Amino acid sequence: MHMDILNCLRAALLLLCCVQHCNGILNIFLSTEEVHKLLGVEAEVFYVRQGVINDYALNFVIPVSSKIDSLFFTWQSLRSLPLQYSIHIDVTDHEVLDSPQLNISKSGLIPTTMQVFSISLPCTGFVTAESNVTIIMNIALVPNPVSLRIRRKKICIKTENLVNHQTVDAILIPTSSNKIFYYAVACAGIVAATSIMCIAGIYIKNNKQSRSVEEPPGNQSFTSFLPTAIRNPTTSSSYNSFRRVPSYSLIEERPTSKDLQERIAELTIQRCRVCLRNVVLEGTFSRVYQGIYTNEGGTEEEVFVKTVTDHASQVQISLLLHEGISMYALNHANILTILGVSFQENSPPFLLYPFHNYTNLKVFLQKCKVCSEGVAHTLTTQEVVDMALQIIEAMSYIHKKRILHKDLAARNCVVDSRLKVQITDNALSRDLFPSDYHCLGDNENRPIKWLAFESLISKTFLTRSDVWSFGVLLWELTTLAQQPYVEIDPFEMSAYLKDGYRLAQPINCPDELFAVMAYCWAMHPEDRPTFSQLQVCLKEFYMQLTRYVSLGGIFCFELNQVSVTVTKELGKEDFG
Template identity: 75%
Template structure:
């Protein structure tokens, strides 16, 4: 049964004029020097926010994570005009409990000198709670008669310190005891101290013997290491990128110990550039390219691979985003997940990210090509094929959530499909550049997939497994419409109000009522009213069985 559900649509004027780089009226430099970039991102480079009066919006859009062990930031600036430039600095945070009040070593208003000056910002955590604190550094620079406004964003990682809390608790409780009790306490403490010292000495003796045995065993086993099966790696290849450290863009649902750090991951996946051969370009953006190529292993076997990289004019920020987003799905092993296969570095050139390629193509591009055939008539996927592809996505999302990871950008553009309609979910590396019409900035210098986000993610930037269910509903709508643009008539700035008023995507042509009901169920206003991926799996499997009975 075919039905059409039409909802009232507001008439909105779409504004498509986006400026990537704009100019300051005055001549000015504001940047992070090499030492600061190395400390924060592990890269040997300078990061300019303003160079010779040109504002780098890409750098301003990048939210730099600050690890808990780093408590101060350093910025370098200078006025290149003939006189100092007036400035006003304001620091805003969203969590006073986790982070102490930030402190500058310069005044909040003054003059930018005509010589190079480094100023610092202190970010001290309280240690009371664990949190990720958003820090916004607003700098207004006056160049008569104009004012240039810059916003630098940081995310400070604060961890809870148990000893500090315990000491506060002890200080809050008054101690009342007699002199006799103090004497007995002293005797007991002396006895405990003596016993502990003896145990420590014995432990050190045992540990040294154990270490000596371990070293001997390691030396003996080194001769056999050549016969162990290895993944794609090349420990002899090195570059400045090997020290790269960055928090993943995929968010952890809850704190969990990571088996390997990012530096170890890159070291394990690093391969020689000479083993990678690029063939044809599959996708291309302003500063990014996706190639089809081959990788020749040390054993001589050749494997088809998909290679993601950036062009020569890409900035260091774009390179770091490519790495941190590409490494997010490291070591995930599932038939419906496209995990990274290797990373290739070479001096003075962009890194290569390698993925296995088995006749895969981008799902969004594949769906758009389905609209075109020799007769000029769109080839629509059958409902049974759509449901089967949706079930594969559910399997992958359920696996990711079991690993305590949120994708936060589930869409057709971040999936691949082969000629047998087998789906794999991929990371979102380069998606903002390859599919720029799918991302919008709402004046906060952050490109986001506005029309795929749940209402709470759009307004409060909060993500959960239920918000991913909302995005899955939009992905299901993409499958049934052959990758039409969702909410094409709605201005991105009006999306929040549009969703608050209860409006949703319309029912696609030839979409059964049962399938559209699943989509609408995913778009419930209250996150708790949305189904889980397990519930969606049961529902769609039952619908799939009903479809197969009539085939």
Template identity: 65%
Template sequence: MNPSTWITFLIVIIFPYSHGYLNLYLNLREVQRLLGLEAELYYVRDGSVNQYALNFVVPVPSKIDSLQFTWENLAGYPLPYSIDVTANSAALYPPQLNISATGNVPRSSQIFSISLPCTGLAAAEVMITININISVSHNNLTSLVLKRRKICTKLEKVPSSRVLIDSMPSYSKSTNIFYFAVGTAAVMIIILALFVILFYVRNKKDKRTVEYNNRPTSSFLTTMPRNTVSSTYNESCRSVPSYSLLDERSKDLQERIAELTVQRCRVRLSSVVMEGTFGRVYLGSYTTENAKEETVIIKTVSDHASQVQISLLLQEGMSMYSLNHKNVLSILRVSIEDHTAPFLLFPYKNTKNLKMFLQKCKLSPEGVSHTLTTQEVVDMALQVIHGIQYLHKKHLLHKDLATRNCVVDDKLKIQIADNALSRDLFPSDYHCLGDNENRPVKWLAIESLLHKTFSTNSDIWAFGVLLWELTTLAQQPYIEIDPFEMAAYLKDGYRLAQPINCPDELFAVMAYCWAMSADERPTLTQLQVCLQEFYTQLTRYV
């Protein structure tokens, strides 16, 4: 049984004998850090001891050098404790508690930690035993034994500073700390001075760059080959130069781009599909290695776009890199050359933006271009759920799920896309709340709006808004609410109203997604079951 299955099993099964004197558990962040799961793991809950959880040996990866536990005294009177941590191995330094080894369990929820630094002298799996004894009464002692398996790797060179500090006698540590602090301050002063000098040099360089860029140049669109590329394109194509991202830390992103890069001469633009202030979406084609021409959607920016906008296009456009699912639109190729805007190529199968498609379904002087039935709406919602489930299994959060970031074909097949250029192409859907960041305020979960925290549950909130968009043919949510008042509006319990002609069953699913507490929102599996059952009921009457 793998760790994920074990933890799911351990969270559910708890011994029924409750005394209500103690909580001891791993919080959401700790379980996510150790096991990559969105859950809490209780060893003792309201006095009930989870023996299954105690018997489970939790693996601790080499990159994690500390453990965290959350506990709380529920008894209403002092609960004395003693903690002993043992680990005998040359691969691990003696574990250290950040609290005293004996004392009383705190009466409010608090976190204590145990440091587990590896020595780097040997590679080993070190078994760590944590003994926690809690005196419930004079004749009642609760003993909890928790085990961890710490992975340590051998380093080619062990940091000498660590060995020296740990081997020093206690009376000399304070003196060395003083000298260390003085030395650190001196280094910081030197670094600050270097930073000022570098800033001055960089500023002068930027001024020269601006002067150079302001010289008359031809648009990157006018330098593109207009004719169909022949099978001998390799002979005429220039080699692709390196491209420096604004975010130098994004080394992984640069490696991904390198894998997908094609020469610019293999790409041909046909017509503009969408256009914003600086963003453009084209219909075009590119020639494959087999000299076969393939129709694609091309995302790019205009020649006056800033480096920040170019960097955002690449980062957000590459977020769906190497994904393979029928309900996810993954990037196909990238074309980058010096002094031109990057091209991001996506597969095209007669698809169109979902929001624009829904808006065209509304009544117009020419009539109705397409009438969506409730059955079709539910089927489209189920496809979105399948796509989000796939993303979450790949440990990816979308963070901007909406109809504007989906595409649909003539058979109403949905694909979830990235949010590259969305802020520019759909400016009315994004707002800045004084933090210099455009966000989809009216699609955000309450915790994302207040604290900028995102999780699978925040994606589920956004799915509820997307479902509301499907039933209203892409009306603007909360159109009467000022963006600055959204947080207060949601905290007071207000939500989107039930759309006209929206079945109660469908609106109940939306409302379920907008629970104030993230933990009370449904899982994607629960949403899938509810919508699938409703879809089955609808098909019986067709």
């Protein structure tokens, strides 16, 4: 009897050791670089961590841009004994996507050191469509094998050149005796066609230039854009009134009544009253902290603290102060203004802002795509329009105060858990969001892809220039902070806009909402709406959505291929 008990204890101990050993059996994940490439988020996504499977990540279908041809996975076996695997890849539409290729064998042993393997996803180029891709990994665990299914949605674009190649291939008859003759005929035809196209191109270019000199300036570029971009511009009377309402006088930036030193003197607070906690955002030479400020009465207040690192230059410190105080003394519910400035010897300055569980709007929108648990937040059309209306109210206020923002974008707004939005200054934005700013050889980083045409060409800023930027911001809201004009080189933006091209309508974005964006991007400032007109227009659209929901309808709106509905209750998610 005593021996039976000892044997049972030994068996239990061996089983416990096996369970502990199996818990740390395998890691399979996407690196930070891969996640940023696919989703624009700085994070790692684990499918298997220390042997624990992340079902949320496995169930999330990640879209793959047409510009991305390969996927990269990192894996490592945490066992000393060989761990066998086999990989199979299923594609739903072979007309869209050729057979994916692995750079490793389809079966073998998982490496015991951290290694990266890739899967190529070559588009056929025959059609513009999407194809579902399922990567099936079978891990030979004893006694129970594990099968992982990782899903992607590959987007492919039709390649026009393939049609020409197929036509040439059909002309070239594969008869050995006539092969050289047909090749010569085909080459001569190609040369002749190229020559004709070059001559026609030169003629058209010269003709176009002569017309542009003779014709008076108008809205020809925007007119050529509207018929293809706005499918239903007459759905609401407010849109038609844009062109009929007389333009108001443009407001220039007001002269500064107080110099920088006087404003800083009014805002200066003692450093000992500021206590830093955790870092919220961080760049190359800048940081944004969450902290506590204790006022003279002893009351503690949560604050944002913007500052730079010790290796920041004096130019960067001066820029921080100038931009941070640009919206000083403004009082509006949808504007986050500076609370104070703190100086200390041999230490960079602190800029303090009130904090009420705010998140940077761009970061928040990116989290709506995917969070660390692999679960997408939901955002409805009605909420998007409501946030846009809040931004419009703030911009109307600062324009009445004769101030221009000049850098209106999602990165320069904050949002709380109840989707209350406040616009902020652009202090530190160049360093915190470097991919949003570009230098065109003038040693000045500017938000090129958010700028109006006149601001881009001649650095001219008007109230209607802020309206253009608002249109891009509205596009950011409906695409969950995708990069605008991602395929356009910054040096080519002015020519791109001059030719009448604009941002495409986001997937499932209502025509009414895209019409608002399109009117904001008129070539000439006087053809763009004012913020007052935009407010009337979007309020009408918001009321239409409200009436539709109150009738019990379900309005589906898919943001970046993540389906959401307006029937959910507000405040359910933890947006912080």
